[in-house]
Amino acid sequence: MALVSLTDVTKTYPDPNDRRRQIAAIDGVSLDIQSGDVYGIIGYSGAGKSTLVRLINALESASSGSILVDGAEVTTMREGELRKLRLGIGMIFQQFNLFNAKTVRANIAYPLKVAGVPKAERNRRVEELLAFVGLSEKAKSFPDQLSGGQKQRVGIARALATSPRILLADEATSALDPETTHEVLGLLKKVNQDLGITIIVITHEMDVIQQIATKVAVMENGKVIENGEVYEVFSNPQHAATRRFVSTVVRGIPVGEELQTLRYRHPGRIFTVSILDGDTSQARVFEILTQAGLGFELIYGGINDIQGRTFGHLTLAVTGDDAAIESALAQISALTEIVEAR
Ligand SMILES: Nc1ncnc2c1ncn2[C@@H]1O[C@H](COP(=O)(O)OP(=O)(O)OP(=O)(O)O)[C@@H](O)[C@H]1O
Numbered sequence: 001m002a003l004v005s006l007t008d009v010t011k012t013y014p015d016p017n018d019r020r021r022q023i024a025a026i027d028g029v030s031l032d033i034q035s036g037d038v039y040g041i042i043g044y045s046g047a048g049k050s051t052l053v054r055l056i057n058a059l060e061s062a063s064s065g066s067i068l069v070d071g072a073e074v075t076t077m078r079e080g081e082l083r084k085l086r087l088g089i090g091m092i093f094q095q096f097n098l099f100n101a102k103t104v105r106a107n108i109a110y111p112l113k114v115a116g117v118p119k120a121e122r123n124r125r126v127e128e129l130l131a132f133v134g135l136s137e138k139a140k141s142f143p144d145q146l147s148g149g150q151k152q153r154v155g156i157a158r159a160l161a162t163s164p165r166i167l168l169a170d171e172a173t174s175a176l177d178p179e180t181t182h183e184v185l186g187l188l189k190k191v192n193q194d195l196g197i198t199i200i201v202i203t204h205e206m207d208v209i210q211q212i213a214t215k216v217a218v219m220e221n222g223k224v225i226e227n228g229e230v231y232e233v234f235s236n237p238q239h240a241a242t243r244r245f246v247s248t249v250v251r252g253i254p255v256g257e258e259l260q261t262l263r264y265r266h267p268g269r270i271f272t273v274s275i276l277d278g279d280t281s282q283a284r285v286f287e288i289l290t291q292a293g294l295g296f297e298l299i300y301g302g303i304n305d306i307q308g309r310t311f312g313h314l315t316l317a318v319t320g321d322d323a324a325i326e327s328a329l330a331q332i333s334a335l336t337e338i339v340e341a342r
Contacts, residue, residue, distance in 0.1 A: 091167070098158075294319065
């Protein structure tokens with residue numbers, strides 16, 4: 001059974017320009033998130049990502065549809081049940097949302113205090129969390145004395161305080177530089193792998209999905225337009241919006257000005273070879289070209305590691321005898337897709 005299961009969920013708001021009309025922020029979304037997933041939800045601004053998260057932890061109520069968390073229907077829960085539900089769902093935010101007047105230790109202890117956990121137990125748990133996020137030395141510091149990455153570590157420790165089963169990360173790395181993003185995503189991976197916590201990552205950056213997610217849903221206009229294993233979505237995107245997101249991290253087939261520049265710089269015919277995991281290797285393609293007595297140069301593209309599987313496009317400028325090129329092409333196209341730039 002899925003840990004979070006949405007069926008045909010809709011959330012409408014009155015149109016601010018015409019109160020008689022409704023705008024669908026979420027429009028018929030069905031999604032299953034399994035225990036142990038790191039589930040990425042990606043979309044441009046206004047796609048409905050934050051609304052979806054607020055529906056899962058019941059900060060908003062759905063207009064229609066069913067939302068099951070751990071088998072329990074959220075849409076009909078009463079206040080007492082909702083409080084219990086929210087204790088099982090931690091949340092981290094883009095702007096960290098820490099109490100600036102409280103120390104790191106007090107920030108992390110806060111949800112435990114609210115939950116009525118006795119002081120000795122609270123202190124023990126906070127020390128454990130500080131060690132887990134690597135901030136034991138900063139226990140007495142205030143948020144203003146920390147870097148962005150350290151602040152998010154405090155946010156993560158605070159979110160984990162009540163031992164939730166689910167962690168919602170809403171643009172949690174969007175305010176951080178790439179290196180700090182990488183570190184924080186590394187910590188989230190540890191949360192998932194060591195503690196078995198299911199993570200739902202909301203982002204507009206495909207790079208974040210590539211680094212951490214195992215599954216991804218692409219949202220547009222309140223709908224999930226595509227979802228599945230990250231590798232499958234990256235290597236075979238179905239929708240234009242998904243292809244745009246993928247192209248931000250994976251260089252595909254050069255076109256337009258990029259292609260013109262490549263032609264200007266490199267003699268020969270230009271081909272793009274797709275490299276898929278378990279399909280064919282870069283080494284095999286190079287071997288075929290070498291054996292055919294051809295000259296070649298890698299001029300664009302690269303290989304990506306997605307969840308430990310390889311995927312990418314290599315664009316090569318190939319020089320030599322035309323018949324030899326055709327024969328090499330035939331051999332390569334028996335292994336994988338190869339496209340000549342025209
Ligand atoms: N409380 C609200 N009242 C009216 N409209 C809302 C409300 N909350 C969200 N919306 C509308 O719902 C749509 C989806 O918003 P949402 O914030 O979920 O998108 P998002 O993908 O998270 O975008 P962003 O990354 O910019 O926050 C938008 O058109 C937004 O204007």
